[in-house]
Amino acid sequence: MSFPKLPSRSENFAEWYNQLVLRAELADYAPVRGCMVIRPYGWALWENIQRALDKRFKATGHQNAAFPLLIPLSFFEKEKEHVEGFAPELAVVTHGGGKKLEEPLAVRPTSETIIGYMWSKWIRSYRDLPQLLNQWANVVRWELRTKLFLRTLEFYWQEGHTAHATRAEAEEETLRMLRVYEDFAVNEAAIPVVPGRKSESEKFAGAVTTYTIEAMMGDKRALQAATSHFLGQNFAKAFEIRYLDQNNQLQYVWTTSWGLSTRFIGAIIMVHGDDQGLRLPPRLAPIQVVVVPIWKSGDDEARILEAARNVRDRIASIVYREQPIRVHLDDRDNVTPGFKFNDWELRGVPVRVELGPRDLAAGTVTLARRDKPGKEGKQTVDMDALPEVLPRLLDDIHEGLYQQARAFLEANLHEPKTYEELKAVVRDGWALAWWCGSADCEARIKADTTATNRCIPLEQPEGQGTCIVCGRPAQVKAIFARAY
RNA sequence: CGGGGCGUAGCUCAGCCCGGAUAGAGCGCACGGUUCGGGUCCGUGAGGUCGGCGGUUCAAAUCCGCCCGCCCCGACCA
Secondary structure (H helix, E strand, O other): OOOOOOOOOOOOHHHHHHHHHHHOOOEEEOOOOOOEEEOHHHHHHHHHHHHHHHHHHHHOOOEEOOOOOEEEHHHHHOOHHHHHHHHHHOEEEEEEOOEEEEEEEEEOOOOHHHHHHHHHHHOOEHHHOOEEEEEEEEEEOOOOOOEOOOEOOEEEEEEEEEEEOOHHHHHHHHHHHHHHHHHHHHHOOOOOOEEEEOOOOOOOOOOOEEEEEEEEOOOOOEEEEEEEEEEEOHHHHHHOOEEEOOOOOEEEOEEEEEEEEOHHHHHHHHHHOEOOEOOOOOOOOOOOEEEEEOOOOHHHHHHHHHHHHHHHHHHHOOEEOOEEOOEEEOOOOOOOHHHHHHHHHHOOOOEEEEEOHHHHHHOEEEEEEOOOOHHHHEEEEEHHHHHHHHHHHHHHHHHHHHHHHHHHHHHOEEOOOOHHHHHHHOOOOEEEEEEOOOHHHHHHHHHHHOOEEEEEEOOOOOOOEEOOOOOOEEOEEEEEEOEO
16 A cells, blocks of 8 residues: 655655645645635644744734734835835735725735824823833735745735834844844754854845844745845835924934735745654644544553543643643544654644553553654653653754754755855855855856855954855855855 | 647546447545554445537537636746
């Protein structure tokens, strides 16, 4: 009997990714081109991402709000760069209630404009500042080429929007939220990232400065995992967001915006997944522990199932990082344990608990960790030891996944000394190289290699060098890589 | 929008070139039995507007035309 194997990552990464998303039941294609349905397992993962982020947003003083999906089209024309960046990918509603609308409405691609408009009504005084808002929302961008989670016409995200009295405060906020994303990526998703600044040509349409965390996928391509923008006074001036300062002087506010989308799920898949399937980071996994009972005959079945239920209940009472462990008992009687093992490995559950007659007799369970294959990842422990063992094991797996991803990133982050070397390394890795800052040199690299300037890492070496493309003096090193 | 691939059962596909009778297979699904410590095995069964429209023909999944959709690669992008 042959079961369709997932294509291996090395042989066809794109196909591995697509099939994994579908077979793990994270998502499915919708009837409209480029749209996807996020299925319960995928949405549960998103909910855990939401919880982890939302907690951090609240802790840094932000409040959630909800702004409308429909935005007057004219709003997009108020900020020059913003309109240039977004006009080509706007979905526009022209009819409503059977009639042509007087003014077309854009389906929001992002909410700077509508929030800017509202702020212009709400903000009068320095006492009204700062505004620290976030919203969890869906947005629509009419992308030409789509891919599950990574780029769909409609996607879910959070978008933070803040307004401040001073430039310094807004810049501080921008970097604070970048660090929040970094902390989330590392400590919740076990994904190492490079925080950096985007070049002029790569920055957000309407931003003064865009910061990013870049992550390396399993095929060594780069993914912008989250962004944080310092918007200066661009939107303040476009929407007349002004306040009176302590000296009764009228001032424009300084704004920021920052976002992380369901694309991040794509990052989790591509960073941690292996040829068996998903490997979900324990702190975000919808199911952290799955219990698989193993029985021999009819008699045994009832006895073992009962014991398995007890084990499940005991695990559900264990607290890991302030929450009960998310445990599932796989009591299906129409598939064999071997089938279940493969099934849960495909779905990326971090820990499997096996309970069979041998275990039951000995008062033990067998633990198998998803991040280590076969026997290496298996251990037998006393049932009573679970409250102590499981939280530690989940932490271990988190750390194991992180270290593995980090080693991969470091091994594939090259520092070419010549342009020829750069062209060679970006074919299968990242290049960190001196860059003079000119768009021409960036464009040349892109034309020659398809690799783009991912970011200028915040962490920079001492001194200066010469641009790897043109040889002129360079103050910064930048990362060039092929990207999603 | 350019290049490529594809549309036949829930899924993966065969059949099409060379037209012919109730359109097939494997997997999945339902039922019965068997098995269960790494994707059990056997049996029975349900399941199809052959992407759509039009044309050619005695006859179209098969030939011709138009249309629609999806996937992959490129340009654009979270």
